[in-house]
Amino acid sequence: MITALLCFFFLRSTVALESVDLWTERNGTVDPEGQCSCEAFLPGTTFPMGELVQLEETAVRISQKLELEIIKVEMFESKLTVYIEKVANLTVVIQMMEDDPDSYSELQIQEVKIQIKQVEALILDLQASIQTSSSVLVKIRKEITSIVVVLTKMENKYDKNLVLVTRREYIKIQQKLDECERRHNEIFNPNIGSCNHGGISRLSKPIISQLNAHLVAGHIYGGWGKDSRPLPGSENTYWYSASTDAVVRYVSVYADYYRLIMRQAMKTYDLYASADWRGTGNNLIVRANTLYYQFANPFSMAKFNMTTQKAEYRVVPSASNRFSYHYSPYQNLDFAADESGLWITYATEASKGKLVLGKIDEAAFALKEVWQTSIFKPSVGNTFMVCGVLYATRSVDTNTEEIFYTYDTRSRKESYVSIPFEKFQENYMYLDYNPTDQKLYMYNNGYYVSYHVWFHQNNKTNKPQVLM
Numbered sequence: 001m002i003t004a005l006l007c008f009f010f011l012r013s014t015v016a017l018e019s020v021d022l023w024t025e026r027n028g029t030v031d032p033e034g035q036c037s038c039e040a041f042l043p044g045t046t047f048p049m050g051e052l053v054q055l056e057e058t059a060v061r062i063s064q065k066l067e068l069e070i071i072k073v074e075m076f077e078s079k080l081t082v083y084i085e086k087v088a089n090l091t092v093v094i095q096m097m098e099d100d101p102d103s104y105s106e107l108q109i110q111e112v113k114i115q116i117k118q119v120e121a122l123i124l125d126l127q128a129s130i131q132t133s134s135s136v137l138v139k140i141r142k143e144i145t146s147i148v149v150v151l152t153k154m155e156n157k158y159d160k161n162l163v164l165v166t167r168r169e170y171i172k173i174q175q176k177l178d179e180c181e182r183r184h185n186e187i188f189n190p191n192i193g194s195c196n197h198g199g200i201s202r203l204s205k206p207i208i209s210q211l212n213a214h215l216v217a218g219h220i221y222g223g224w225g226k227d228s229r230p231l232p233g234s235e236n237t238y239w240y241s242a243s244t245d246a247v248v249r250y251v252s253v254y255a256d257y258y259r260l261i262m263r264q265a266m267k268t269y270d271l272y273a274s275a276d277w278r279g280t281g282n283n284l285i286v287r288a289n290t291l292y293y294q295f296a297n298p299f300s301m302a303k304f305n306m307t308t309q310k311a312e313y314r315v316v317p318s319a320s321n322r323f324s325y326h327y328s329p330y331q332n333l334d335f336a337a338d339e340s341g342l343w344i345t346y347a348t349e350a351s352k353g354k355l356v357l358g359k360i361d362e363a364a365f366a367l368k369e370v371w372q373t374s375i376f377k378p379s380v381g382n383t384f385m386v387c388g389v390l391y392a393t394r395s396v397d398t399n400t401e402e403i404f405y406t407y408d409t410r411s412r413k414e415s416y417v418s419i420p421f422e423k424f425q426e427n428y429m430y431l432d433y434n435p436t437d438q439k440l441y442m443y444n445n446g447y448y449v450s451y452h453v454w455f456h457q458n459n460k461t462n463k464p465q466v467l468m
C-alpha cells in the first residue's frame, strides 16, 4: 500500500512538476503495463500519508473543475462582446427611427422590437449562467481555504518538505482561481474605474474569507484590504493590520490572496522600530505602497511609506479627537480612497461633532478642500468614498447595517437613502471601498469580510452590467 502511494507521488511529481523535490529523488520506474514500481520509503511512522493523498486527489479534482470555469468565463466574455455590439447596433437603429418615424413601416418597427426581445433573452440567459458559475467559484474558494488550513496544520506538525509538493499544487490552483475571479469580476463590473453610474444600488451578501493571521478573534481592532493604487507588479497585494487594542503598530503585506489565507506575509512593518510612529483607531488605507493612518502622538494624520520605511505626519486643522464612530471610541480620523483620490473624514468642535470630509492632496500631503455634512459622527457606523460621494452607514439591528446617507462633493448635495446589507457579526471596526475591484472590505471581529458592489446604471454608453 505504502509503495503504491509513493508511486502515485513519484509519477505525479515527475509529470507535473519541473522542480526536483523529495519524491523525485526516490528510485522509480514505470513498467510496460503502466504499473509503477519503486522503492518504499516511509518518511515518518506517524505522518498521515492517506490524508495527504486525499488532498492531492482533491487538488486534481478542483483543478479540473476550475479549468471548466475558465473555459466558461472565456465563453461569457465572447458572448458579452457580441451582445454589446448587438445593443449598440440596435441603439443606432432606434435612434434613426425616432429621428424619422414616418419613413419606417410598422413591419420594420416590429422587427426591431423582436430583435430587442431576443437580445434581452440572451442577456438573461447569460446572467443565469454567470450566477451559477460565480457560486461554483465561491465553493472552490471555500474548498481551497479549508484544505489550506489542513495543510498548514500538517506543516506545523511534521516536516514541511513532506507537504511541499501538495502546497505548490494548491498555490498554482489559487493563482488560477484569482485570475478567473478577476475576469469574472470584470464581467460583473465591466466599468471598473469609471464613475459613469448613479451610485450604489446594492451590496452582495458578506463574503467571509477567514479568521485573521493572528488566528484570534480577540484581535477585534484592525483592517484588511488591497492597495487602492498599486505600484506596477503589486496588483494582487493584500495588507492586514490588527491588534487587541486600538493601537496601530504592525502592518503586514501579502503577495496575493493565497499568501494572505496561508498567513505567509511578504513583510511585516513595525511602526515602533526606528521611532515611535504608532497610530490609533485602525482607519487605515494603503495606497501606492504607503499606509495612511491616524497618528497617535501628536494627534494628526500620518503616512508610512513602506518603500522607504519612513513616516511623516500633519496636524489636521480643527479636527477633534473627541468624536468617533459608533463601534469604537478611537476612530477620530478615517481615511478613504476612491476613483478620484485620497480622502479623510473627522469631526470638529465647531460643528459639534458633525462629520467633515476633506480631500487630501497626495503630493503635498495636505487638505485641499473640505465639506461639512449634517450627520453626527458618533451615530455613524463607518464611512467610505466612491466616485467623490461619501457613503455613511449605521446599525439597523444585530444582523443588519445600512447605508443611510450620501454626500456628493460635486453637487454638495446630501441625501438620506436606505441600502441595507447583512453584517457578519454585530460590531465591525473597519469598512472601506477599493476602486481597483469595486469591492467593500470589512474587518469584523477578527474576520476578513468583503462585499461586491452594484451601481445604478444611468448611461446608455456604459457597457452593460451583467448582473443588475
Ligand SMILES: *[C@@H]1O[C@H](CO)[C@@H](O)[C@H](O)[C@H]1NC(C)=O
Residues within 6 Å of the ligand: 025, 026, 027
Ligand atoms: C536507483 O537504482 C539504481 C539501479 O537499480 C541504483 O544503482 C541506484 O543506486 C539507486 N538509487 C537510489 C537513490 O536508491
Ligand SMILES: *[C@@H]1O[C@H](CO)[C@@H](O)[C@H](O)[C@H]1NC(C)=O
Residues within 6 Å of the ligand: 082, 085, 086, 089
Ligand atoms: C452590427 O452592425 C455592423 C454594421 O452594420 C455589422 O457588420 C455587425 O455584424 C452587426 N453586429 C451584430 C452583432 O449584429
Ligand SMILES: *[C@@H]1O[C@H](CO)[C@@H](O)[C@H](O)[C@H]1NC(C)=O
Residues within 6 Å of the ligand: 287, 288, 290, 305, 306, 307, 308
Ligand atoms: C515613497 O517613497 C518612494 C521612494 O522615495 C517615492 O518614490 C514614493 O513617491 C513615495 N510614496 C509616497 C506615497 O509618498
Ligand SMILES: *[C@@H]1O[C@H](CO)[C@@H](O)[C@H](O)[C@H]1NC(C)=O
Residues within 6 Å of the ligand: 196, 458, 459, 460, 461, 462
Ligand atoms: C455618458 O457617457 C459618455 C462617455 O463616457 C459621456 O461623454 C456622457 O457625458 C455621459 N452622459 C451622461 C448623461 O452621463
